[in-house]
Amino acid sequence: MKPLGLALALALTAPLASTAQAASPQVESQVETLLRAPEDVTTAADWTRIGPEAAEVLREAVANPKRLAIQRSRAAMALSFFKGAENQAALSAVAADAKSPWLVRGAAARSLTTSYQAAALDAVAPLLQDKNKRLREAAVKAVALVPTAQSKSLLEARLGAETNDHVKAEIGRAIKQIEARLAKKEGK
Numbered sequence: 001m002k003p004l005g006l007a008l009a010l011a012l013t014a015p016l017a018s019t020a021q022a023a024s025p026q027v028e029s030q031v032e033t034l035l036r037a038p039e040d041v042t043t044a045a046d047w048t049r050i051g052p053e054a055a056e057v058l059r060e061a062v063a064n065p066k067r068l069a070i071q072r073s074r075a076a077m078a079l080s081f082f083k084g085a086e087n088q089a090a091l092s093a094v095a096a097d098a099k100s101p102w103l104v105r106g107a108a109a110r111s112l113t114t115s116y117q118a119a120a121l122d123a124v125a126p127l128l129q130d131k132n133k134r135l136r137e138a139a140v141k142a143v144a145l146v147p148t149a150q151s152k153s154l155l156e157a158r159l160g161a162e163t164n165d166h167v168k169a170e171i172g173r174a175i176k177q178i179e180a181r182l183a184k185k186e187g188k
Contacts, residue, residue: 031057055082059090073107080111092123106138144174147181
């Protein structure tokens with residue numbers, strides 16, 4: 001192969017290499033089994049039993065547009081069990097990626113707020129204004145997991161601008177949920 005052809009071949013295949021290659025084949029197999037299961041009944045224990053190497057495979061899976069949206073969303077949710085800057089960055093990138101399906105972006109938002117609480121609100125807040133009503137609803141549910149004055153304020157601001165009745169109702173429920181959790185905190 002000529003040097004130019006070799007360089008071109010390497011350049012074309014380099015993006016296909018993933019961080020998941022660092023994980024052992026056994027870890028990759030276990031993660032794939034859970035991501036491809038007919039039903040998602042996995043628990044935190046299932047994911048953490050595989051070990052921290054699973055996060056590498058999950059980051060690759062959540063970012064891979066060639067995967068099924070359901071597998072990518074499961075990977076996003078599973079990343080909530082592996083806190084870390086790389087995982088937070090991967091989830092934030094997917095949540096912000098307008099080309100990713102709403103299901104994947106919504107799962108990334110939920111995983112972010114589950115794991116990183118108020119630190120995730122800046123990444124999730126733009127989703128409250130997305131054109132897709134399902135993604136807006138998923139973002140509302142994700143923000144509701146963070147019982148802070150900031151999250152309540154984000155939802156109250158969105159309530160006034162929301163046009164979909166179903167999403168408006170979800171925002172109302174989320175605000176009440178946050179208020180109840182804040183009141184409970186103050187009562188302690």
